[in-house]
Amino acid sequence: MSSYVITIGTVIVIYAIAACGLNVIIGYAGQVSLGHAAFVGIGAYTAALLSTKVGSSFWISLPIVLAISAIFGLLLGLPSLRVREDFLAITTIGINFIVEAIFNYVPFFGGALGIGGIPPIALFGAKLKGFAFFYLCIFFLLIVLAACWWFTRSWAGLACFALREEESAASSMGISPVRFKLLAFVVGTCMAGLSGALNAHYITFISATDFSFPFSILLLCMVVIGGMGTLWGPVLGALILGALPEIFRPIVDYRILFYTVMLLLMIRFQPGGLLGENMMVRRVLAKILPGVR
Amino acid sequence: MELFFEQLLNGIAMGSIYALLTLGLALVYGILRILHVAHASVYTVGAYMGLFLYKLTGSLLICVIGSMASCALLGVAIERFAYYPLLKYPPYVPLIGSIAVMLSIEELCRLIAGPDVLTFPAELPFPAIRLGGINISSALMAIYCITAVILVLLWYITSHTELGLAMRATSQDIAIADAMGINSHFIISITFVIGSAIAAIAGILVGIYFNQVYPTMGYVPAYKTLALIVVGGLGSVPGAVIASLLLGFAETLLIGLVEIPLPRDALAFIAMIGVLMWRSEGLLGSR
Numbered sequence: 001m002s003s004y005v006i007t008i009g010t011v012i013v014i015y016a017i018a019a020c021g022l023n024v025i026i027g028y029a030g031q032v033s034l035g036h037a038a039f040v041g042i043g044a045y046t047a048a049l050l051s052t053k054v055g056s057s058f059w060i061s062l063p064i065v066l067a068i069s070a071i072f073g074l075l076l077g078l079p080s081l082r083v084r085e086d087f088l089a090i091t092t093i094g095i096n097f098i099v100e101a102i103f104n105y106v107p108f109f110g111g112a113l114g115i116g117g118i119p120p121i122a123l124f125g126a127k128l129k130g131f132a133f134f135y136l137c138i139f140f141l142l143i144v145l146a147a148c149w150w151f152t153r154s155w156a157g158l159a160c161f162a163l164r165e166e167e168s169a170a171s172s173m174g175i176s177p178v179r180f181k182l183l184a185f186v187v188g189t190c191m192a193g194l195s196g197a198l199n200a201h202y203i204t205f206i207s208a209t210d211f212s213f214p215f216s217i218l219l220l221c222m223v224v225i226g227g228m229g230t231l232w233g234p235v236l237g238a239l240i241l242g243a244l245p246e247i248f249r250p251i252v253d254y255r256i257l258f259y260t261v262m263l264l265l266m267i268r269f270q271p272g273g274l275l276g277e278n279m280m281v282r283r284v285l286a287k288i289l290p291g292v293r
Numbered sequence: 294m295e296l297f298f299e300q301l302l303n304g305i306a307m308g309s310i311y312a313l314l315t316l317g318l319a320l321v322y323g324i325l326r327i328l329h330v331a332h333a334s335v336y337t338v339g340a341y342m343g344l345f346l347y348k349l350t351g352s353l354l355i356c357v358i359g360s361m362a363s364c365a366l367l368g369v370a371i372e373r374f375a376y377y378p379l380l381k382y383p384p385y386v387p388l389i390g391s392i393a394v395m396l397s398i399e400e401l402c403r404l405i406a407g408p409d410v411l412t413f414p415a416e417l418p419f420p421a422i423r424l425g426g427i428n429i430s431s432a433l434m435a436i437y438c439i440t441a442v443i444l445v446l447l448w449y450i451t452s453h454t455e456l457g458l459a460m461r462a463t464s465q466d467i468a469i470a471d472a473m474g475i476n477s478h479f480i481i482s483i484t485f486v487i488g489s490a491i492a493a494i495a496g497i498l499v500g501i502y503f504n505q506v507y508p509t510m511g512y513v514p515a516y517k518t519l520a521l522i523v524v525g526g527l528g529s530v531p532g533a534v535i536a537s538l539l540l541g542f543a544e545t546l547l548i549g550l551v552e553i554p555l556p557r558d559a560l561a562f563i564a565m566i567g568v569l570m571w572r573s574e575g576l577l578g579s580r
Contacts, residue, residue, distance in 0.1 A: 032385040034392075083569050086328050086384040090519045091569055094562035097516065101559040213516070217392060224389065257400040264393035268375060271386050 006134050012242035013137040014198050019222040019234035020144050021191025026220075027229030028157060029184030030164030031080045032089040035096035036219050038076075039189040041103060041211030043069050043196025048115040048206055058121040058201055062194075069193025070186045077185030081178055096213050103208035114207025121201045137198055141235070144191050148231055151187065160184050164229075221263045224271075298427050300545050306433050306502065308541020309440035313495035314514055315521045315533040316447065317368075317488025323528035324464040324484050326384065328519055330391040331371055332492055333511030334398035339364045339493030340500040340510065341406055344413050353415055360497060361490040367398075368489025369482050377478070395515055403508035410507040413500035432502045439498065443491060444534065450487075451530070460484060464528070513558050520565035540564070 022036045046068045050061035079091045103109045121128045121136065128136055151157045159180045162170035171177050200206050218241065226237030245255045314336055321329040343360040347353065375394050379387040417435035421428065451457035462470040463480045470477045500506045521540060525532030543564075544557050 032388075079566070079569065086388050087523070087569060089385055089388055090328060090516070090523065091566055093516050094520060094566050097562050098559050098566075214396075217396065220389065253404070254400075257397060257404065260393050260396040260400060264375065264390060264397060267386060267390045267393060268378065271379075271382055 003130055006130050008242065008246050010134045010137055010202060012238050013134070013141050014195050014202065015219070015222065015242055016235045016238035017137075017141055017144050017198070018192050018195035019219050019226070019238050020141075020148055021188040021195065022219050023188075023223050023228065023230075023234045024148065024151065024191065025184050025188035026223055027227075027233070028151065028164065029160040029181055031077075031181055031184060032085060033092045033185075033188070034089050034213075034216050034220060035076075035092035035094075035099070036188075036192055037211045037213065037215035038096045038099035039069060039073060039192035040196040040199070040215070040219075041099060041206075041208070042072050042189075043193030044200040044206050044211065045103060045109055045115070045196075046193070047197035047200045048118050049109075051118050051201070052115060058197070059123075062197060065193050065197045066190050069189045069196075073186045073189025073192075074182055076189075077182045080181050080185065093213065093216075096216055100208050100212050103211070110207070112208070114205060114210075115200075116205040118200050118204045118206070120204065133202060137202075140194060140198065144194070145231065145235070147187070147191075152231065156180060156183055217263075218259070221259055224263060225266050295427060297546075301542070302427070302429060302433055304542040304545035305538065306436045306541070307545055308538035309436050310495055310499055310502075311514075311518065311521060311537035311541055312534045313440060313443065313491050313498070315518045315525070315537045316443075316530060317492050318518050319522050319525065319528060319530045319533035320484050320488045322522055323530070324460065324481055325372075325376060325380065326528075327376055327380075327387045328384075328391065328522075329376075329488075330388065330515050330519065331375070331394040331398065332368075332488065333515030333518065334395045334402075335364050335368055335371070335489045336492040336496040336499075336514065337402055337508065337511040338367055338398060339489075339496030340413070340506045341402055341496075343493065343497035344411060344500060344506050347413070347415055353418070356415075357494065357497060360493040364489040364493035364496075365486040368485035368492075372482060372485045377481070395511070399508055399511060406508065408508060410505050412504050413497075413506055414504065415501050417501060436498055436502060439494060443494065447487070447491075447530070456480075456483065517558065517561045520561040523565045524561075524568045 018036065018040050021039070022033065025031050025033045025036070043065050046065045047058070047061055050056050050064060051058070054061075056064075076092075076095055079095075080088050083091055104112055109115070121133065123132075123136070126132075151160075159170070159175045160183075162173070162175055163177055163180055167177055196211075199210075222237030222241050223234050224237070225240060226235065227233030241259065244258070245252065248255070248258070251258075314332065317332050317335075318329050321327060321332070339360050342363045343356045346359045347356040350356065371391075371394055375390045376387050379390055417431050419431045419434040419438060421431040421434065423429070451460060459470070459475045459480050460483070462473065462475055463477045463484075467477045470480070496510075499510070517540075521536045522528075522533050524540075525534070525536035540561055544560060547560070
């Protein structure tokens with residue numbers, strides 16, 4: 001396979017990790033976050049600062065990145081206790097704009113120039129490139145998916161589902177909204193942080209505009225198109241939205257229009273996504289092959 | 294001191310423009326409980342249509358009326374296609390739909406009119422006046438007068454006409470309004486017509502005031518006006534107007550006179566998060 005395909009594949013896998021994190025927050029816990037790019041940015045900036053200013057390797061900075069992402073997830077998840085649904089959505093939009101502004105204006109974060117010269121990840125003394133880095137990302141994606149799978153099967157996951165469906169009923173059954181909403185935020189932002197750190201070490205250069213609001217929308221598109229609340233939905237969404245612009249290279253100018261029209265049609269006619277409840281694939285199959293469920 | 298007054302005048306102008314945009318959003322939220330992000334794309338289309346018609350005919354009147362009409366149509370189309378069928382879902386579904394509409398229209402504008410900043414070289418037929426050493430340009434006068442007229446008209450329509458009564462009834466409870474013989478879907482469409490036509494005027498005014506029309510001109514206002522209706526108290530039109538004027542002041546005065554390390558556009562969001570955390574009913578809202 002050519003290095004071109006590997007590059008696209010790596011980027012898709014990095015997107016998929018962030019989309020899985022968003023899916024935990026939106027799909028599992030039902031908390032609409034439209035500022036997920038900010039958390040990817042926090043992870044990326046933490047990793048970049050640790051490697052360029054402190055000189056630590058990826059493997060040492062990874063736990064720090066996860067811890068800092070978790071702390072910010074906890075802090076910025078606090079609004080979800082106060083406001084709900086569409087208000088939470090605009091609060092997170094606001095958080096995204098403010099975080100981007102801080103990255104852009106505070107000299108410590110490199111200002112408008114961003115941070116460059118981030119070293120690639122080394123494993124046993126060898127620098128990971130191409131295939132090796134791709135496998136590393138796949139490895140992390142599998143861990144993230146395992147965590148998601150475990151989350152849906154665990155007590156915490158069930159509690160989150162209950163809160164998503166009907167918060168007052170769930171809390172009257174003794175499920176603490178505070179604990180499980182914040183848990184979902186922490187898990188989701190940790191995945192975003194991981195994605196950001198991988199991104200920073202892969203591209204080796206980051207700037208504030210990489211983590212602006214449109215990136216949040218892209219991640220949201222992936223989750224919505226794939227299917228909110230499903231295990232494989234975000235991965236499918238990342239694959240579709242990551243691969244399609246490459247397949248349709250000649251119409252690259254129409255890419256964003258294509259994304260947004262697809263998102264609009266999806267939310268208008270199939271709000272559950274491709275793999276969500278009452279999914280289109282199953283309905284079409286049921287029409288062609290009656291009796292198959 | 295003169296500088297201060299000039300900044301103040303600019304602040305009122307910015308606030309007025311925010312108010313014209315936020316009005317539509319507050320009306321729509323009041324009636325449908327939907328955060329109409331795509332409103333800012335209607336405003337962008339308004340500016341482009343105005344510019345196109347102005348270049349075509351050279352008449353400012355045709356430009357304004359044509360732009361208002363096309364924006365009203367666009368607003369109703371958005372409501373019919375993207376919002377009304379989605380009302381049965383949780384509120385974030387129409388919100389995501391609205392963001393998708395907004396970005397699609399923005400992209401269409403870019404593809405049709407090109408990514409460049411276009412100029413809007415129109416002269417507004419308003420007198421420039423001079424008050425004790427301070428110049429008020431004709432563009433500023435136009436913004437003040439038009440905003441004042443629109444606000445008074447809107448206040449009259451909502452509080453003194455049968456249409457306004459029907460609009461208020463629909464915003465309180467769609468089902469009960471239907472039962473009372475009000476065609477609520479028609480009233481909802483009328484609300485979009487009014488809001489979108491005002492957005493078209495705002496688009497043309499901004500285009501002439503800054504002499505700039507570009508595809509992403511609605512990007513920051515789209516989310517800033519959301520913050521403004523939250524600060525003003527959701528669905529409260531007077532609250533939205535006051536919040537807009539305050540933000541206009543704050544942005545021009547604070548940034549112009551005091552050195553703040555944050556960008557101007559972050560101010561609205563910080564105010565919004567503060568309001569949501571401590572006084573979630575907003576400035577003039579009621580629980």
